[in-house]
Amino acid sequence: xxVLSIDREKCTGCxxxxxxxxxxxxxxxxxxxxxxxxxxxxxNLLQMVSVCQHCxxxxxxxxxxxxxxxxxxxxxxxxxxxxxxxGCGACTVFCPISAPIIDLxxxxxxxxxxxxxxxxxxxxxxxxAIRYGELIDASIDKRNRYGARFxxxxxxxxx
Amino acid sequence: MKRKQMTLYVDxxxxxxxxxxxxxxxxxxxxxxxxxxxxxxxxEVTRQGVDKCEFxxxxxxxxxxxxxxxxxxxxxxxxxxEDGVVLVDQGKxxxxxxxxxxxxxxxxxxxSSGLMEKCDLCQHLLEEGExxxxxxxxxxxxxxxxxxxxxxxxxxxxYGKTSRQKYADGTQF
Numbered sequence: 302x303x304v305l306s307i308d309r310e311k312c313t314g315c316x317x318x319x320x321x322x323x324x325x326x327x328x329x330x331x332x333x334x335x336x337x338x339x340x341x342x343x344x345n346l347l348q349m350v351s352v353c354q355h356c357x358x359x360x361x362x363x364x365x366x367x368x369x370x371x372x373x374x375x376x377x378x379x380x381x382x383x384x385x386x387x388g389c390g391a392c393t394v395f396c397p398i399s400a401p402i403i404d405l406x407x408x409x410x411x412x413x414x415x416x417x418x419x420x421x422x423x424x425x426x427x428x429x430a431i432r433y434g435e436l437i438d439a440s441i442d443k444r445n446r447y448g449a450r451f452x453x454x455x456x457x458x459x460x
Numbered sequence: 461m462k463r464k465q466m467t468l469y470v471d472x473x474x475x476x477x478x479x480x481x482x483x484x485x486x487x488x489x490x491x492x493x494x495x496x497x498x499x500x501x502x503x504e505v506t507r508q509g510v511d512k513c514e515f516x517x518x519x520x521x522x523x524x525x526x527x528x529x530x531x532x533x534x535x536x537x538x539x540x541x542e543d544g545v546v547l548v549d550q551g552k553x554x555x556x557x558x559x560x561x562x563x564x565x566x567x568x569x570x571x572s573s574g575l576m577e578k579c580d581l582c583q584h585l586l587e588e589g590e591x592x593x594x595x596x597x598x599x600x601x602x603x604x605x606x607x608x609x610x611x612x613x614x615x616x617x618x619y620g621k622t623s624r625q626k627y628a629d630g631t632q633f
Contacts, residue, residue, distance in 0.1 A: 302574065306561060357555025357574025377574065397533030397556055436560065436570045437494055443566025448501035448516045451472075 302377035305337070305413065305420060306439055307350040311430035314339050314348030318422035318431060325421045326411075327404075334404055336413040337422055337431075351398040352422075353413040355379045361392035361401060361412075383409045464607040465544035466581055468519050468592065469615065474602035477502060477515040481594035481603055485519075488582060488593035495569035497579040498594055517603060519594065520567045520579035522546045531562035536576070543607075545583070550575045581605070 319335035327334050337352040355378055362370045362379070369385035370392065372378070386409040393401045393410060401410045413420075415433070423431045432439065477500055485491075485498045498519045505514050522539075526546050529537045536552035537559060539545070555574040560566065568576045582592035586605075590596070595605045604611055 302570070304557065306557070309561060354556050354558075356557075357570075358553075360554055397554075397558065436557065437496070440496075440560060440566040440569060441499065443560075443563070444499055444501050444518045445503070447518065447565050448503045448514075451516055452503045452505045452514045 302355070302436060303415075303418075303434055304355055304436065305352050305415065305422070305431060305433050306354075307352070308430045308432065309349075311428045312348065312350060313428060313430075314341055314350075315427065317425050317427065318350070321425045322413075322422055325416070334402060334411075336400075336402060336411060338400075338402065351400050353379060353400040354398070355415075360395040360397065364391040364395035366391060378415065379412065380414070381410075381412065383407075383411070386410055464609070465522070465524065466586070466605070466607055467522050467544075467611065468579075468581070468595070469604045469606075469611040470517050470519075471602045471604070471615075471618070472514060472516050474600040475500070475515040475517060476600055476602075477513070478599060480597045480599060481517055481519075484593045484597035485579075488585075492572060495571045495577060497567075497569060497577075517594070518565055518567070519603075520546060520581070521565060522581065527562040527564065528559035528568060531558045533558060545581050546578075547580055547583075548576050548578060550577070 316332060316339045318337045319332045319339055320330055322335035322337050323329070323331045326336060337350060340349045340351060342348065359370065359372060359379055362372060366389060367385040367387070369382040371380050371382070373380060388403060388408045388410055390403055390410060393399055393403060401412045403410050420433050423433050479500050481498050482496060482500060489497060491497070498517055501516045501518055503514050503516065505512060522545055526539060529539060529546065533556060534552045534554055536549045538547060538549065540547055553575045555570065555576065557570065559568040559576055568578050571577055585592060592605045595603045604614060
């Protein structure tokens with residue numbers, strides 16, 4: 302199963318992914334409507350990026366009153382039937398990372414749909430912090446990086 | 461009250477990348493292609509002008525203050541108080557992968573069910589008083605399982621032996 306993930310060591314919280322996402326999805330620069338959201342903690346100078354993780358047992362699916370959220374069991378992707386959605390926001394409350402975005406103009410709640418397998422945000426990230434790939438590859442990458450740190454090797458020699 | 465902390469210790473100077481631990485771990489847990497509870501990492505390093513490869517098996521560290529437990533939104537990951545083993549309750553897990561992004565070692569794995577699974581320190585073997593599958597299979601005895609006190613004693617013993625040997629050979633000091 303391929304998901305979007307954020308490398309928290311590389312992300313600087315610039316928010317360009319949020320801007321470009323809103324531009325591709327709504328046709329206008331409205332960072333608050335980006336399917337990928339950067340949450341900044343200004344006091345501790347930290348940031349956290351939330352994007353739909355297409356969970357195995359999605360909490361949003363359980364929360365939806367209209368049964369408008371489904372999971373494709375072959376691709377693992379979560380899809381929304383926006384004709385059923387009336388924007389109650391229950392999925393936003395249930396989601397552990399608050400990935401669903403309430404679009405007040407249309408009156409619906411939207412999430413990342415992975416741009417049909419070709420996400421735009423990974424192309425614009427200046428630090429290469431967003432990756433779209435298999436979970437086992439992400440795990441192997443993390444393990445290699447830990448090994449490089451452990452042995453004190455040069456980072457560029459490994460990655 | 462934590463009485464003891466069980467963990468795995470890896471002696472990287474002994475590891476020779478045979479990957480017996482990976483194979484036997486998969487067999488012990490009956491894993492399909494995909495999830496790897498243990499993985500040997502190969503890193504190229506330059507030590508004193510010589511290029512060489514170093515190997516590091518990366519099982520779960522069973523951290524004292526585990527980031528995966530903090531990151532789990534449903535409270536599915538817990539640290540067992542009696543031996544400090546970090547375990548996951550798959551009934552509570554929703555497969556949101558927050559633990560994988562939080563773990564600095566990339567330990568949490570996701571199989572065909574999409575739920576998190578990880579190294580459980582071979583609970584079924586430890587309960588019978590045996591060692592874990594990876595420690596049993598390692599031909600170089602690079603992987604040791606035990607409480608931190610046992611491991612500390614063993615590492616000190618090994619260090620004492622090697623330093624005594626080096627002193628006798630005259631290679632050091």
